[in-house]
Amino acid sequence: DTEVTQTPKHLVMGMTNKKSLKCEQHMGHRAMYWYKQKAKKPPELMFVYSYEKLSINESVPSRFSPECPNSSLLNLHLHALQPEDSALYLCASSPRGGREDDGYTFGSGTRLTVV
Amino acid sequence: AQSVAQPEDQVNVAEGNPLTVKCTYSVSGNPYLFWYVQYPNRGLQFLLKYITGDNLVKGSYGFEAEFNKSQTSFHLKKPSALVSDSALYFCAVRDLSGTYKYIFGTGTRLKVLA
Numbered sequence: 102d103t104e105v106t107q108t109p110k111h112l113v114m115g116m117t118n119k120k121s122l123k124c125e126q127h128m129g130h131r132a133m134y135w136y137k138q139k140a141k142k143p144p145e146l147m148f149v150y151s152y153e154k155l156s157i158n159e160s161v162p163s164r165f166s167p168e169c170p171n172s173s174l175l176n177l178h179l180h181a182l183q184p185e186d187s188a189l190y191l192c193a194s195s196p197r198g199g200r201e202d203d204g205y206t207f208g209s210g211t212r213l214t215v216v
Numbered sequence: 217a218q219s220v221a222q223p224e225d226q227v228n229v230a231e232g233n234p235l236t237v238k239c240t241y242s243v244s245g246n247p248y249l250f251w252y253v254q255y256p257n258r259g260l261q262f263l264l265k266y267i268t269g270d271n272l273v274k275g276s277y278g279f280e281a282e283f284n285k286s287q288t289s290f291h292l293k294k295p296s297a298l299v300s301d302s303a304l305y306f307c308a309v310r311d312l313s314g315t316y317k318y319i320f321g322t323g324t325r326l327k328v329l330a
Contacts, residue, residue: 204250204262
């Protein structure tokens with residue numbers, strides 16, 4: 102298995118809803134990432150988990166809450182989002198955390214719309 | 217500060233012709249350079265990387281990139297473009313200041329015309 106699987110593919114949520122995005126990989130990768138991508142822009146790093154510990158939080162608002170239950174799973178819990186949070190949310194993984202020469206494997210993303 | 221520039225928002229090329237997507241970088245020290253491709257409504261796919269060694273790096277789908285230290289460039293190339301190569305291409309450099317996160321360029325949309 103050489104994929105990163107993200108669910109759901111599309112999500113529409115109201116500003117008062119609570120929802121979660123899920124990401125799963127079975128490649129034995131020990132680093133996992135959440136990125137946010139707005140249309141026609143490069144991805145922006147949100148969080149990094151390395152060996153199941155949160156190692157980087159790029160000053161993301163607390164309405165986004167990451168969770169790494171085990172080495173294969175990464176969740177992003179969403180609460181009280183704003184319309185400007187609408188974007189493509191990408192999960193990625195790499196074999197080792199903190200390695201500058203590792204390429205990433207990205208999932209196909211969750212297209213989130215906040216209404 | 218480390219940075220990556222992709223000077224062209226869009227590149228158009230006829231099918232069968234060679235293609236080049238440009239990338240220049242600014243880093244202190246040795247650069248770790250990457251190219252990713254993104255098809256519509258999909259995540260990014262790793263194409264190739266330069267860490268050290270030969271200046272010509274070969275990657276997936278027939279793509280290659282040439283590292284030029286004197287010009288601080290890492291242009292992506294393919295000898296013969298396919299319509300299916302039409303996508304958004306991102307050049308990236310690794311931040312070596314401690315976080316190892318990617319610094320992405322702004323992306324270049326490649327359009328291959330039949």
